[in-house]
Amino acid sequence: MGTEKPVWNNETARKIVKEKAALPGALLPVLHDLQTHFGYIRPNFVPEIAKALNLSRADVHGVISFYHDFRDKAPTGxxxxxxxxxxxxxxxxxxxxxxxxxxxxxxxxxxxxxxxxxxxxxxxxxxxxxxxxxxxxxxxxxx
Ligand code: FES
The missing domain is CATH 3.40.30.10 (Glutaredoxin)
Structure with a gap:
């Protein structure tokens, strides 16, 4: 219950990013959608998010670590x-x-x-x- 999320898949993650990339302030909606789908945001996908949204990796990492709701590891249990x-x-x-x-x-x-x-x-x-x-x-x- 609650933790049964699909395993991380870069193809799907790219689609999720693309759906929201054109929005102003797309980073938060993109991160929320990724986490809702997979249960976390995979650290080695951060460069792709940064590139797609024209941000630095540090910006994306900063937001992920600032908001307690975002996880960088798949939740267990x-x-x-x-x-x-x-x-x-x-x-x-x-x-x-x-x-x-x-x-x-x-x-x-x-x-x-x-x-x-x-x-x-x-x-x-x-x-x-x-x-x-x-x-x-x-x-x-x-x-
Ligand atoms: S539910 Fe804990 S302070 Fe509101």
Whole structure:
């Protein structure tokens, strides 16, 4: 669930880039589309993106590393997004992160507000949001 993406394929990636290349500010839409399709943006495809959009490689790398949502590796296992924003921080969300950090079967991603602040701390597991999550509940969700 959530992680079953096609393996990276340069032909398909080129088509995706071409579809959006003419847009003003095409880089973000292109990166989003690549990540939506493959689940990540392959680092050795960055020069092609840069060339197609007339940007430097550093520009493209900079944007990929600036936005936490972009990945440069294929995600493994379940995708868990833990909210790092204020309401969830104040409800001890750090404990949840400490609890599952280092689990190889999980791709852990920070997110800044899941729109579920009233039920902090909030996490998203495989695209579904849960509120008032305790360490025990998180284990249950992942089992
Ligand atoms: S602050 Fe965590 S869901 Fe809004």
């Amino acid at each position: 379940r995708i868990v997004k833990i909210c790092r924003a204020e309401a969830c921080q104040s409800m001890g969300v750090d404990r949840l992160e400490d609890h599952i950090k280092g689990e190889s079967s999980i791709t852990l991603e920070p997110v800044y507000c899941l729109g579920n602040c009233a039920c902090a701390p909030a996490v998203m597991v495989d695209g579904k949001t849960y509120g008032r999550v305790t360490s025990e509940r998180l284990e249950e969700l992942l089992s």
